[in-house]
Amino acid sequence: MSPEALTQRLLREHPPASVGRAAFLAAQYDAGLTWVHHPVGRGGIGAERDAQRAVFELLTAAGAPNLQVESRPAYSMGASSVLAWGTAEQQDRYLRAIATGERWCQLFSEPGAGSDLAAIDTRAVREEDGWRVTGQKVWTSMATSSRKGMLLARTDPDQPKHRGLTYFVLDLATPGVEIRPLRQITGEAEFSEVYLTDVRIPDADRLGPVGAGWKVAMSTLSSERDMFGTKATxxxxxxxxxxxxxxxxxxxxxxxxxxxxxxxxxxxxxxxxxxxxxxxxxxxxxxxxxxxxxxxxxxxxxxxxxxxxxxxxxxxxxxxxxxxxxxxxxxxTTEIMRNILAERVLGLPAEPRVDTDLPYSSLRRG
Missing domain, CATH: 1.20.120 (Four Helix Bundle (Hemerythrin (Met), subunit A))
Incomplete structure (x- = not known):
């Protein structure tokens, strides 16, 4: 059955106005229409990614919730990273939560590491029952309304800056997490700075191998750029x-x-x-x-x-x-995007990078 036909059946069997938001989103996930390109059992039916647009058009016309609009970071960035790097248990746990409306935010940027993401200084120290994290993140969109955060932290400062990172999914209700809204030029507080003080994260909430955080983060950022790219339509x-x-x-x-x-x-x-x-x-x-x-x-x-x-x-x-x-x-930033296009799409020579192979602990930081 085509994604469009499945969507019509979903709307007949679970009318959005009658079943309620949570019940409809759960039914949409079980029908494989949350991410049609995902495998069966992971919110999809193994269809082409292009088919999702027609599904959302039908759902929107029927007044159904649209996670692509209401919860973009979790729907577009979190889910793709979990599917690519998560264990089977993590995929079951995280994907259903996202599909039923759980919001996530991105805990990447730091005061001293914006465009140079690999220069982050938030530390995660291994303990017997998991990890202890201390640091500061900034410019975190939707932090005040999110349940979880996609966290990139440094787990080995003696490795070069791109290789000593690990990726976690952080429950923002964990003790030691402090969210401070930042007032912006519009008068709103859409962004926040997030302080992490001895925050305990179970190892079961680590996404991907220890030390592979940069690779996981690149998949997240790729989805983020695609997310902004869809706004071009x-x-x-x-x-x-x-x-x-x-x-x-x-x-x-x-x-x-x-x-x-x-x-x-x-x-x-x-x-x-x-x-x-x-x-x-x-x-x-x-x-x-x-x-x-x-x-x-x-x-x-x-x-x-x-x-x-x-x-x-x-x-x-x-x-x-x-x-x-x-x-x-x-x-x-636009400047970073132009560098990516120049180096990875057009194949132009890369900018000189003198600190790529040096241990992070030996680098001078402002």
Missing amino acids: ESGPVELALALYGERDGRDPALRSRLVRLWLRGHVLRLYAGRTEGASGPASKIGFAELNQAGYELCLDLLGDEALLYDPAPRDPRRLFLRSRANSIEGG
Whole structure:
């Protein structure tokens, strides 16, 4: 049976308005429609990844929950990492929890390790019953509303910085975890800094082998770029600019020209992202960031003097303009994305790296 036919049957047997959110999401997982490309028994049916889009369109039209929107980090990043690196027991435990709405956040970035992720200093020390973790993470999206965190920590400082890392799934309710929201330019506190003080993590919550944290993290980051790349198929700034243009004086040739170019960029980006389906996440991620920023800047110019009157409403162009400043930073800076494209896609010479093979403990850190 096709994914679309399975979805129709799911909606008939479990009407979202009648069974409730948790029951519907559990039924969706059991039907193999949470991640159709996953194996049977892991939330999928072994179908092509492309089929998920049609499934979500049917579910959205029926008013069903959409985890791709409501819980992006867990749905897109956590699940893919668990499927790639988790044991059978971990896949059973984590995937069902994610599929039924459990939120996760990403505990990677640190004050002294942003774009150079391998320079993280949070330490995990092996103990008889697991690990003891101490350190600080920052710019953690959705930390205040998440149940678990994807944690990268240093377990062997005498190894080179890329090889002494290990990946964990951290229960944020564990004693020693302190989450401090960070107020941003929009007035919201979407991000947080997370302090870890002697936090105990069972070894059963380690994802992947000890010392293989960098490889696991790369699979997570690849999914994150694809996640941002899928946003390139959305047309929020273009639609908003078109609406504002229709309300304003449409005779300004400069604004009209910018709007046409914006529409063309958005259309090309959607075609590109739709055809590659994550094959070139960094390129889609760059395109998404640049389109958002250019689009909401045009919206403010269309508003004229009204652009100075800030409105924190979620879909207000003034708020969206300020929020879009982060698009070229979050999920990997545009500069890092261009390096990845240059080195790994185009095959250009890599930048010189003098500390790759040196023990992390011997490196000078600010």
